[in-house]
Amino acid sequence: MAEVVLSGLNKWYDRNVHAVKDVNLHIRDREFMVLVGPSGCGKTTTLRMIAGLEEISSGEIRIGERVVNDLPPMDRDIAMVFQNYALYPHKSVYDNMAFGLQMRKFAKDEIRRRVQAASEILGIQPLLARKPRQLSGGQRQRVALGRAIVRHPQLFLFDEPLSNLDAKLRVQMRVELKRLHERLSTTAVYVTHDQVEAMTLGDRVVVMKDGLVQQVGEPLELYGRPANRFVAGFIGSPAMNFAEVTINHSAQGVWAETAGLRIRVPPAKAEALRGHAGGKVLLGVRPEALRVANGADVADYALDCTVEVVEPLGNEILLDVRAGSHPLVARVDPATRVKVHQSLRLALDPERLHFFDANTEAAI
């Protein structure tokens, strides 16, 4: 059990690639923290610096009470699960799990007890005598997890552990990971590029891009109040729709306008957007904030569009529509009957409109 504090963390490669830029992060005790971002955003480098596999260019990492900057990986009391599992191919499952304990000179009985306990939790007892190459992907994943948990470390590190599994197994292992964390309640740092994994697993999520932390928050906070355009577009699937609009004031209120779109800015946002009057801002609407309009909807919060593609998914329908020159995706009720090329009026939820500064891309 330990909290992890990263302060002013930087990583330079060969003095010209700045992979991690001034990361400050406070990971609480027992928290499941997910680092998410597109490839090359510095999330894995950050994790590897916590593990001690990558040197720290500047800044400080503290695990529990200790500053670990100069400690080798073995002395940091951590366990790591790798994307390719990194099982030792010449050792049996039992020996794979026992290796870390053997290296730390645990008594044989204690090792056997811990390996048994871990394999019970993960349901891999029948596999203990096998070699890694005789296991399926899911089983290897479990062994890799088992190898991490037998050590009872202060901190778990996960480097995209599920990305080599097929889609179905991934969902299953995701649930198991969450259950495992519940049970062990050890601090964990988890790296992934998959925003669904990040949202479902994380107590809190760190979104990174180009080595910079974009936003830290609980999953629903990131979804509901993204700090900038990148986070808004990255979290949520299908992604948020964006349109560049001009803010105009009239007697009736504040309007966000562009060709084919004229939407009233809800009063709560109007004040914040006053400074942008006459200028361009980015309007963001999530697909699920759009629905097919009925007679009761006011024209202020509606847009007329043409249906281009219909994607029926069973539990919902995704509509790719065009409003003026803007392509939009709407997630609508599965009972909706629409055809391609049909004209449609979509209503939007005024509470769920997002505005971003056109230059800084920060939320307004």
Next chain:
Amino acid sequence: MVIERRWKKWLYFYIPLALFILFTLFPFYWMAVTAFRPDGELYRTWRQANATPFWTLAPTTEHFHGLLESTAFLRWLGNTMFIALASTAISLLCGLFAGYALSRLRFRGSEFLGTAIFITYLVPQTLLFIPLADIVRDMHLGNTPWSLILTYPTFLIPFCTWLLMGYFKTIPKELEECARIDGATRFGAMFRIIFPVAVPGILSAGIFAFTLSWNEFIYALVFLSSVEEKTVPVGVVSELIRGDIFFWGQLMAGALLGSVPVALVYSFFVEYYVAGMTGSVKG
């Protein structure tokens, strides 16, 4: 359809394969037949009636007896074995560490060093033996097994280093990182994880190094002079070809016995050897 496929398989696969096997194995067969052929048959013209060039009518072991009794063949065999094993051990040890360092550690000039080691492998032995002879003489190693044990690594170490470097690169570095998190030092991870996983590569480097030094000729010819110190390839050639007389039967018997250890080594490790050359590590 099936029939057509069958003759195509014969045409493109079995027949070329058979020709290839015939081509590679025939010299061995010829060596074996000659070793067992009595002198009477050996020095007879093929045009003579009832000549049997491709087999023998009266197999004999007289050449083997002659070889073992009239020459120091067993001594040569022992010399060759000792020299090949010792130089292989030295080269493998150096190659292991050098290959590991060049494939895993990032240090200034590592690429240059890798290339430099490779270039030394490209220097032809036929040139290198001249300065080496000088060194061997200055160090008073001439006519001792050490003259070969210490000079063979000049071509064996670059060879082992490059082969093992390639093999180490196929081993995911996460294995080692995981071991280091599990509590091993860099050396510990190397000895407990990387080397055991690299066994196929190490074995094939060892087999190759052993074969190269077993068959080596030029250095052995130049650095060894007395009959008792010679290795099999040099001993057989220098003692069984006297002037323009070739003792074909004994020559071939010597060659046959000399190739047995190498053949044994290969047949024991053939699976590892193939895995080592194709460099496949499954997680």
